[in-house]
Amino acid sequence: MSRIFSMMTPERIGVLFGGLLSFAILLFTQSFAYLGLLWGGALLLRLVARVALARTEFYPVLRGLFIGSICAPGLIYGIYGYLLEAQGYSPYSTPKIEHGGxxxxxxxxxxxxxxxxxxxxxxxxxxxxxxxxxxxxxxxxxxxxxxxxxxxxxxxxxxxxxxxxxxxxxxxxxxxxxxxxxxxxxxxxxxxxxxxxxxxxxxxxxxxxxxxxxxxxxxxxxxxxxxxxxxxxxxxxxxxxxxxxxxxxxxxxxxxxxxxxxxxxx
CATH class of the missing domain: 3.90.226.10 (2-enoyl-CoA Hydratase; Chain A, domain 1)
Structure with missing residues (x-):
């Protein structure tokens, strides 16, 4: 257990949190617009942190948040949903049930x-x-x-x-x-x-x-x-x-x- 905690660097914590946050936004808002706001906000925070917090312990966390929200499962899930929307499927309709109207x-x-x-x-x-x-x-x-x-x-x-x-x-x-x-x-x-x-x-x-x-x-x-x-x-x-x-x-x-x-x- 101690080895697992030792592996959780600030940047890895940020990656994990970013991925989980992506899933949560899609689950509760059912909107890729809000996910886009998360990505944009994470990018802005990372740019600000790079200038103001580059030498502090907070920068790796924010950098991980950006990486997590973009590259973690949230992005995979987002692409999956976007492809279904492009084909006309509704959020709670699967390809096996009903096609979009x-x-x-x-x-x-x-x-x-x-x-x-x-x-x-x-x-x-x-x-x-x-x-x-x-x-x-x-x-x-x-x-x-x-x-x-x-x-x-x-x-x-x-x-x-x-x-x-x-x-x-x-x-x-x-x-x-x-x-x-x-x-x-x-x-x-x-x-x-x-x-x-x-x-x-x-x-x-x-x-x-x-x-x-x-x-x-x-x-x-x-x-x-x-x-x-x-x-x-x-x-x-x-x-x-x-x-x-x-x-x-x-x-x-x-x-x-x-x-x-x-x-x-x-």
């Missing part, structure tokens, strides 16, 4: 496909900001769900633009996607289109290294966006759709029979 313009429609995440929201905003966006009349949905906060943002834009929401044959609208669908003034779906409802979930684990989801009773859920549809809302609550993360799936034809105000079959 997308929004693209097709004639007078916008197709929203895949996970509801930051990439989908950015592309959606860019389309609506274009000079020709006034000719857009409807939105096609095919999504397994995603981030509720982003779904609420997209839903708000659809409501303001008075866009029709559609779910085509063979497509599905699940989880947070239902919030987007419900916000549209006109809602249409093929009888075979699949809808899924469940309570809100909170992810636990390292970003990009998903561990598990747990039910979050306090978080906003799709049920909050369905209160205007009395019959459907009553049916889902009687079946405990929002009391757990266990999903309830129904075809559009079934939902039209339960609550004709929720959607129109086409």
């Amino acid at each position: 997308s929004a693209r313009r097709v004639a007078d429609a916008i197709e929203l496909t895949g996970m509801i995440d930051g990439r989908m929201a950015q592309q959606f905003d860019e389309i609506l900001s274009s000079p020709t966006s006034l000719t857009i009349r409807w939105v096609s949905l095919n999504s397994p769900g995603g981030m509720q906060e982003i779904a609420d943002e997209i839903a708000g834009q659809i409501a303001r633009r008075q866009l029709t929401a559609r779910v085509a044959a063979g497509n599905s609208c699940k989880s947070a996607c239902v919030s987007i669908f419900a916000a549209a003034p006109l809602r249409e779906a093929d009888p075979t289109a699949l809808f899924m409802f469940h309570g809100s979930a909170k992810a636990f684990g390292f970003p990009y290294l998903h561990i598990q989801f747990e039910f979050d009773a306090k978080a906003k859920s799709v049920g909050d966006d369905l209160q205007a549809f009395d019959a459907l809302s009553k049916f889902l609550r009687e079946n405990n759709a929002f009391a757990a993360t266990k999903p309830i799936e129904r075809r559009a034809s079934d939902l039209a029979a339960i609550d004709p105000t929720f959607l129109t079959l086409r």
